[in-house]
Amino acid sequence: MFNKRVRIKELLSNESANYQATVMGWVRTFRNSQFIALNDGSTNNNLQVVASLGDFDDAILKRLTTGACIKVEGEVIASLGKGQKVELKASSIEILGDSDAEKFPLQPKKHSLEFLREIAHLRFKTNTFGSVFRVRHSLAFAVHKFFNDKGFVYLHTPIITASDAEGAGEMFRVTSLPLDGTAPKNEDGSINYKEDFFGRSTNLTVSGQLEGELAAMAFSDIYTFGPTFRAENSNTTRHLAEFWMIEPEVAFNDLEDNMNLAEEFIKYVIKYAIDNNKEDIEFLAQRLEEEEKQKPQNERNEMTLMEKLDFVVNNDFERLTYTEAIEILKESNHNKKKKFQYLIEGWGADLQSEHERYLVEKHFKKPVILTNYPKDIKSFYMRMNEDGKTVAAMDILAPGIGEIVGGSQREERLDRLTQRMNEMKIPAEELNWYLDTRRFGSCPHAGFGLGFERLVQFVTGMGNIRDVIPFPRYPKSAEF
């Protein structure tokens, strides 16, 4: 019985009329005791179901409240009203699930994102989040399509890891030992993890990169796409404790190949979303424009969301070295007039958010790829350049959200790598399995990590990362 239903998106896009159809969905509004705006999540557009006066009992009509789930059978006809081309003239209406109008928190009106965040389990039922999560789906699908079409192997890296030497951030501990103080102890009073489930101390992964490198040393081209966890006490609009990361790792690629891959990848998935979710992105663009009207003129975006996405797809990213970026920043009027909170004094310091934003949003007005950072502000596995001062790193900075990609050519020379690990006090014995890649058939290779939620933010224009993941995890928050 249920499989006979027509999706509302199909029914509306197929504009023919005069046929019988069954639809199921949730009531958005019930107007004039006759007109049901019905939504099934396939599109933001509602189907107008007409319950002609006198055709239905009051007992049924009373239950057509906002949020109620119904099944409707009837005839699709050319609409007698102006708002839509076709409508469904109901012959039978069945209530599948009631929704108490006095208690259901969603109303046919605009809600604040902050309020919806408190009822994140219900926000899928709104237009904004419907659009956001349909776009998120398309982007996720496009990630796999892009790499699959290029012959990459999708590698599942572990969620639970033993290494705590990656230095990518604070980790969540994984244990089955009791927390009431009765856990087995060593002689010095520390917890004896030999007695723990895995016989050692374990954590949730902060990155699949090191495991990805192992596979790249056999398959040549791999990518990961999975959840990662950071226990940092970050309270910002662009950090989550649980987020999804895409990490390609490619043998025989150098830094430039790596940049080319990242740029092609970003353009591909954005184009895919534009081509497949035009309606949703246009809806989000309009939402964003209304939000922008609340802001003063000088804080508004120059481009609409759709213009911004088209621009990114059709223009080359600006590529420059860290050293060149420092020069531009140092010589900028912004720096000379001391408008930066942190003034650029010289070479060597990490760039602050304000500097990245200046380069991307003021100076170049496009995505920027920064390369060859000082070795002291980057990770141990990045390949040392000939100058001995910089490493073959690259960060991609996007307007509005900052760093969206971090990557590098990896240090494939065992002696250089172990030397860097010593300098940075990374225990080599714990990463012996990783160092084996350099012992047995090492080769030049490169890869990057892309924060999936930041990509979704960029494409949907949503300002807060908590609004682009279905069930956000952040400090003091793991409800739903």
Added chain:
RNA sequence: UCCUCCUUAGCUCAGUUGGUUAGAGCAUCUGACUGUUAAUCAGAGGGUCUCCCGUUCAAGUCGGGAAGGGGGAGCCA
């Protein structure tokens, strides 16, 4: 973790120099109307003014503290 702003009805918000019974729009309920498009019209119900302590004859309003939330910073993706 730091800086900053905010917390009044289900939601979004007003609330004067501290002063009687704290308001509006939307939502909800009742009724009317019936081709509506976040329907319209009339009426009704709905409040521990986030919590605790203090100042005062008197606190939604002033002071201190706590909790929750927004924005920014750091960490990063």
